[in-house]
Amino acid sequence: MVPRDPPRTVAAFRDRLRELNGRLPRRLQQCADHVARNLDSIALSTVAQVAQAAEVPPSAMMRFCQIMGFSGYAEMQRLFREALSRGMPDYATRLANLKAGGAGHASTLVAEFVEAGRQSMEALARDLDETSLTQAVDLLARARTIHLAGFRRSFPVASYLSYVFDKLGVAAVLHDGVAGLGQRSLLRPGDALLAITFAPYSEETLALAADARAAGMPVVLLTDPPATRLAPVADIVLTVTEIDFGAFRSLSATIALALSLAVAVAARRDT
Numbered sequence: 001m002v003p004r005d006p007p008r009t010v011a012a013f014r015d016r017l018r019e020l021n022g023r024l025p026r027r028l029q030q031c032a033d034h035v036a037r038n039l040d041s042i043a044l045s046t047v048a049q050v051a052q053a054a055e056v057p058p059s060a061m062m063r064f065c066q067i068m069g070f071s072g073y074a075e076m077q078r079l080f081r082e083a084l085s086r087g088m089p090d091y092a093t094r095l096a097n098l099k100a101g102g103a104g105h106a107s108t109l110v111a112e113f114v115e116a117g118r119q120s121m122e123a124l125a126r127d128l129d130e131t132s133l134t135q136a137v138d139l140l141a142r143a144r145t146i147h148l149a150g151f152r153r154s155f156p157v158a159s160y161l162s163y164v165f166d167k168l169g170v171a172a173v174l175h176d177g178v179a180g181l182g183q184r185s186l187l188r189p190g191d192a193l194l195a196i197t198f199a200p201y202s203e204e205t206l207a208l209a210a211d212a213r214a215a216g217m218p219v220v221l222l223t224d225p226p227a228t229r230l231a232p233v234a235d236i237v238l239t240v241t242e243i244d245f246g247a248f249r250s251l252s253a254t255i256a257l258a259l260s261l262a263v264a265v266a267a268r269r270d271t
Contacts, residue, residue: 006075016068017032030054045233120240120243124257132238137268138268144171145172145192146191146265149195157255158176170269184208192212194222195220198223209233209234219234240253
């Protein structure tokens with residue numbers, strides 16, 4: 001029953017699920033039914049989380065992955081993570097498109113990025129989830145130490161938060177991944193993780209979030225909407241929309257939200 005090759009696309013994955021429907025043993029069919037209903041969660045959930053949601057042991061979920069043609073869960077998950085990453089063109093393509101559109105002059109670029117930033121800030125003010133923000137402030141204010149994580153495009157936000165928390169006298173640890181060091185030994189119950197990541201999401205950030213939760217720490221994620229796929233790895237999700245120009249996105253609104261969060265946490269800890 002094991003297919004020779006794994007599906008190469010999400011569409012092919014769905015087709016194989018339909019082919020196997022009704023032909024699997026009870027537990028494996030249970031896995032198939034759950035995965036079919038929750039394809040969006042595969043990219044960001046651990047095998048233990050998916051198995052628990054499907055009400056099967058992790059070994060059954062691993063066997064299901066093999067029936068689908070994969071070597072294991074990690075290979076199956078990679079298919080869905082790669083599908084997420086195809087949404088934006090690469091940087092060379094973005095630059096070429098800008099040049100073709102006549103937007104290569106510095107003054108024009110400044111005007112366009114200022115306008116994108118203005119729209120992003122307006123969207124933040126309009127769409128801010130005040131309830132989630134208040135919950136995030138309460139959670140982080142109770143933490144003994146706040147762990148910060150953000151890689152690649154998110155790194156400027158995480159490093160700026162580290163600077164701000166230090167100036168405000170709030171104990172914080174920046175997980176920067178220098179020399180491949182994850183600093184996971186510092187994760188302790190009583191601490192909290194504040195992580196920043198944007199679609200298609202950083203694997204390092206997701207792994208650290210999973211480790212933090214395993215250590216009994218609450219996790220706050222700052223990301224772009226809709227963020228439904230991040231629910232399994234976070235206690236609170238704050239979303240912010242960055243309007244792009246030529247598929248380039250600044251961090252105007254994200255920095256504003258991060259700074260507001262940091263100052264609110266420091267103020268709450270002093271009361």
